[in-house]
């Protein structure tokens with residue numbers, strides 16, 4: 001966990017004071033809504049359907065037990081007792097009062113949290129692999145670089161009024177779990193021929209109305225130049241990005257229109273003047289930040305536990321949970337525990353204050369006080385002794401969070417949709433709940449295996465539907481909710497955008513359609529073939545034919 | 552979906568500035584969180600007048616973003632005709648953790 | 657338009673001259689970037705202060721050879737949400753070394769003053785009687801800053817590095833002394 005120094009603390013404290021004054025000026029009418037809106041947005045405060053929504057940053061998805069308890073407190077004190085974890089590794093509170101927002105932010109600042117860069121046309125919270133620092137395949141922990149980017153981008157004076165929002169993701173592993181190819185900028189850490197670690201810089205990826213896979217603009221950027229190179233990209237975008245049409249304002253459109261070669265030329269031109277300047281990263285400063293991450297201290301443990309292995313066999317429920325939710329840790333005798341926030345039939349990503357507190361306690365007792373948030377809207381206990389797994393499972397069962405469905409059909413990603421979001425065309429959460437309930441009743445989850453369903457309530461694609469193995473997009477047809485279904489999307493290494501399977505289906509028919517698609521897969525797959533691989537092998541025709549045959 | 556019988560009946564809705572709550576412009580010129588209290592307008596002129604009054608409250612920092620919605624009498628009660636506005640008026644269609652289920656339709 | 661310059665409410669001393677209007681023979685004038693490019697010789701012959709007003713789509717690097725003889729550059733914020741002029745300002749100050757007055761015109765709001773100042777603006781079209789107060793408040797909202805810009809403020813990273821150097825120096829010094 002990164003520990004603030006007095007500079008970091010002073011900065012977030014001053015930010016709270018500034019916002020308190022802005023809210024005061026708004027409430028007295030000194031500021032109009034037009035003037036206030038961008039100010040509240042850059043403090044993570046949206047006005048949604050029912051109330052203000054506060055989006056709190058969880059930088060690169062890492063948080064401490066102390067911070068988790070504070071989120072529970074915010075939920076109880078200022079909201080209705082729960083929070084919603086998002087696909088951007090943040091948390092949203094749906095029922096915040098404007099009058100309370102400065103107090104909520106002050107409480108958050110007391111545990112080194114803030115809502116900076118969570119909204120507005122700015123560089124947003126940088127995301128990373130949720131297993132950063134503990135994944136077996138990691139080359140280097142990406143969070144140090146996310147933290148450096150977080151600091152550099154916070155209230156950047158030049159880039160606070162960009163054409164559109166801007167998202168950066170970093171992965172430190174060859175297996176990309178941060179979806180770097182569908183971000184405005186993706187950074188992939190890798191080793192060059194000389195054995196040095198640097199960044200592949202990918203630019204112009206994104207979902208939304210025009211889904212595009214990002215292009216490599218620099219194959220290997222030495223670490224010390226990271227910020228100057230990012231600044232060069234941002235400057236080109238700030239000046240040349242389109243501002244005439246909100247749907248064409250993301251950097252992907254600029255890259256698409258001028259081509260990656262021209263983009264590179266312009267960026268290099270800017271970079272020339274910046275490269276050797278004050279943005280160059282000093283090794284001692286990087287080391288200082290790294291050191292403030294206070295690496296976990298592990299015990300020397302045997303790699304396996306015979307007892308746990310036996311229990312796995314004897315207790316079927318525990319065994320299923322182990323298989324689906326627990327993954328190997330780089331430290332012998334430890335494991336990574338994924339906590340599914342997708343109990344069957346429940347809204348994806350929600351946690352009650354009581355559950356947050358319970359997870360904080362679990363983290364203190366069994367995970368060196370650390371928790372992660374994933375883009376799949378789940379939580380992670382990243383440093384768990386294998387011998388503690390049975391106790392954790394029992395506790396999770398007790399608080400209703402022992403669903404053994406990570407990566408399976410029940411592990412649905414869904415944006416808030418029309419139940420909360422002012423921009424939505426259609427609901428997402430009830431669709432997810434129905435699908436989840438349907439497959440839970442059919443007890444098909446493990447049989448189907450690896451299947452990611454992703455649902456967005458509108459083309460803004462917060463539910464990342466384009467990269468769902470099955471993607472579901474809510475559309476509005478003459479005031480009725482309809483859902484467009486795509487197949488074969490993926491955000492992993494070989495990223496792909498899903499293909500639309502056919503005409504959109506009505507709200508009532510979504511579960512039937514997904515069931516139909518899954519059954520086609522079960523009948524078509526080769527032994528052990530994943531859903532995504534079957535779609536890639538046979539294409540969408542067999543799915544399409546069977547889905548629309550009845551109609 | 553229920554449609555108003557003749558020409559559209561409209562009401563004005565907005566979010567209250569200090570807490571964001573969904574509110575409706577009332578007959579007495581105030582704002583209520585109950586749609587039953589809403590003043591309705593059945594002509595274009597009345598609707599425009601209603602909205603103009605509401606916009607004054609937006610200018611004086613009482614509410615944010617007032618706009619007209621279609622409403623209809625359904626089962627003896629005034630209800631918004633669109634799903635979006637029904638969700639605003641009655642709350643999310645799905646009970647969330649920690650939230651009491653709100654009556655919906 | 658009332659003017660806030662270096663934190664003080666100031667009188668306008670520059671006269672705007674339209675693209676078609678005749679050039680006055682003396683006095684400080686501001687002309688458009690288009691006219692500036694079109695009439696280099698006549699402007700050079702004029703022996704008085706010269707200012708240029710740019711649109712936020714103009715390439716400021718075209719001024720590279722001229723910044724030394726410009727006393728005023730006006731950059732525009734057609735809407736406060738349109739942030740292109742922030743980049744123009746930094747290029748002018750930090751890359752081209754422009755040292756004259758850099759003025760923000762258009763939709764200039766007090767909550768943007770600090771960003772503008774950090775990017776190099778020192779004059780603002782701000783129609784508020786309390787502009788001086790507002791300015792003092794805006795520039796003192798934060799005492800710590802992350803980004804190195806041309807405003808002369810040390811960044812947090814730089815302050816951390818200095819602290820590390822000091823620590824090291826002290827360690828060395830006490831090492832030799834003891």
Ligand code: SF4
Pocket residue numbers: 415416417418421422423424425456457458459460461462463
């Ligand atoms: S995808 Fe659309 S409906 Fe869903 S949260 Fe984003 S903006 Fe709202």
